[in-house]
Amino acid sequence: MSLKLPNKIQNWLSQRLPVETAEQFIDEQTHKPMPEATGFLHTFGSLSLFLFINQVVTGILLMVYYRPTTNTAFESIRFIMTKAHFGWFIRGLHAWGATLMILCVLIHMIRTFFMGAFKKPRELTWVLGVAIFGCTVTFGFTGYLLPWNQLSYWATTVGTEITGAIPFVGPYLRTLLRGGESISGETLARFFVLHVVVLPWALTALIATHLFLMRVQGLATMEKVGEEKHIDEHDAVPFFPHHVLKEGVILCGLLATLITLIVVWPVELGEKANPLVTPEGIKPEWYFLSTYQLLKYFPKTIGLFVSLIPQVLLLIWPFLDRTPERHPKKRPISVTIGVVALLLAIVFGFVGYMSESTITWRGQRYEIDVRGVPHHSETKAAPHSN
């Protein structure tokens, strides 16, 4: 499919711009042959990209009414939720879109890890991908503060507190991050700038480079490093329209999920941030839960370094796992490490989720402490009346 412009416009343009080259480039990119094995698991990258576009569009729309000051932030979100038509929907798309985006980026990473797609010559694409993941999570962290409600205020207080544990520079870094000693209007302003100016451009640049590398190197297949078969034009699947249609199917599923989440579990407005009242059981968003729980088992500084280990490992993994094999069955050690790491993340995340809460199990009440250890609680369960 080439761009069909009326001849007059085409002529006018081609006298001024390299239309031929551009057409050729677009044609090449849209018809880029993809390996036959490109399946549904390969769509999570593009889903992440789609969700990023969703974040940009809904983010711009939210910014129409959002005001980043302590006196107006919460009120403007309330306006979006209650007065602006479809405001609840657009905020829902943004908030749930963020969660799904992190999920899609994670699944995309997990697939890349187990299919060995990060191996030579795609190490740099992987490193960029890890950076994209970091950027996405930072987006989540900065965006969480912006509604300026109790949860966002206190989760950010706890979150920025961790930076203070870094030896020597920690307290300075924390002050820099918060724009003062505690979370205030200054923090809101700088998180807003990070969230709507710095991070979007950084992520755009990272994604562009990531996509460029992906296009230059082509998609990885399951063959060993150095033994990749050349893609046969006849067996290959063209990116457009074949693969795009497949992605369309997945996109429908994603949209259905997204809209269902928005309607059935609407994003709350919450109570306006109050620096004088700490709500009970403040927990970070789910993607920080495992790290948050891990930090509890160690003294501050040591915990910080322990929690950095998985992140550093992730970043340099292609330079550690350098065997030529890609198929998971032929890489038992790295696959085991991957599975164990995943399970640990899930277990820590779950314990973090359950910590500091009370559950009833088989008619017995248990209070789960900060470290996730359940304690049997006696009959003091009866709610005291006033």
Added chain:
Amino acid sequence: MKTSEKISRRTFLDWLLMGGLLAWGTAFVAPVITYVWPSQKRGPNSQTVSVGKVDDFTEWQHKMVALDNKPVIVVRTPQGFRAYLAICTHLGCIVGWDAGRRQIACPCHAGFFDLNGRPVAGPPPRPLAEQTVVVVNNEVMVKST
């Protein structure tokens, strides 16, 4: 794209595809336009409300309005308009106008406030919060402070 015959043939499926995508696009654009279109006269942070025309008030007449979800009492005095947050500083009852005493009165515990919002009788510990009144083009506007 093997033969020109197949390309030119607009199948039922293609029509469906095009129609579906068009509907999809509309379904996206329509809410966006209604969202961006201002839903009220003033933006989200308007803390100003109109109480009516100056002529609607005779001297010593009062009116209650809701401003930022809270009741506000507006009184026309010979010295001009006065507006106070109509929530008693004692236990939070809504105060009203006592025409006989020409004072703002709380019905709950007989608290009285003068026209400067200061408590003059009864239990209220603090003055009422004063709101700014602006008269523009014969229209009385109250602004929260």
Added chain:
Amino acid sequence: MQRLSQRWRNVIIAGTIFLTGLVRADVTNEVAASVHAELKCASCHAGKLESKRAIAEMCASCHSDVRRMNPYGLPTDQLARYKTSKHGEQLFEHNDQNVAVCTDCHGTHDILKVKSPQSRAFPTNIPATCGRCHSDAKLMSQYKLPSDVVDKYKTSHHAHLLLEKGDLSAPTCITCHGNHGATPPGTAEVGQVCGKCHVRQRELFAKSPHAEVATAGAFNECVSCHGNHAIQKASVELYAKACTECHANDPKQLKVRDAVSGLIRQAQADYRHAEETVHAATIRGLATDDDQVLLQDAKTQVTQLEVLQHTLTMAQLEPVAQHSGETVAQVLTDVRHMERFELLKHKALWPVWAFLVMMAIIFWAKHRQLEKQDKP
């Protein structure tokens, strides 16, 4: 020899004066910091102050003098009032040296203005000042007076306001018992004392069936229900204790009690329920602006009920309760309406899903069609 002894006498006198000055330096400092800094020692110590009566009369020598007190804007009737007080009666009629005179409450050399927070007569210090004698069980037993009044007061809501919240307008001992003319308030006076602050309650009580009984002296108008020194913040719970004191075997009156308390309880519970509902809806992000204004209105009515019940007349209470009930009902209807609209969103999911499933099928069908075209 005589000259020598004369000289020694002079030395001894001079030394005594000097040493007295050294030893009583604290006194001179105290006086310097007090309101009486301008006075000389002899202004008060000219005569012997061997009895409390002498003290009262010495103070009054200036403080009853209108000409002298006028520049300071001070009243001059303190001694006259004091003589009408129980303290004064004991002192002037029975020469009882245990009673409090001026110096016991205001200090001696260190007298400060009553407005000064360090003054023993400053509101927050009053309970301790009175308690110096009135908490002394041995001393009080001589007069057959209870010694737990100050301790009781300290548990009261008034003391909470005064000592913890720093509300200087909260009543202390002297607000009810008087200061210079201190006497215990009688049955008839209590209402006047309490009603000074609780104006509306007193007004309404005057319309209640108890008002007549109180005038007859059989009912201690506020105290009978609310108590005195250890007075607590009133709540509906008070009906359970207070009414049965007199009406324990009086089912007809207890019925009135149950009607009144039931009405208030219901209104309070309804309001709390509406408040919680609106709070939850606000947190969810529903537009509750109008309901918050309505809630404020309902709160006003419920608070009014709590005061109006002093009439103990259902006819007074019912219209207000009905109004608050209607307001609360409207709030609940509003919220329910919004919730129903939220559920409508759930129903709207079906067509959205249908559309997306249809699109997915179309995409998939097109994909299959293209694959077939590629491999004829």
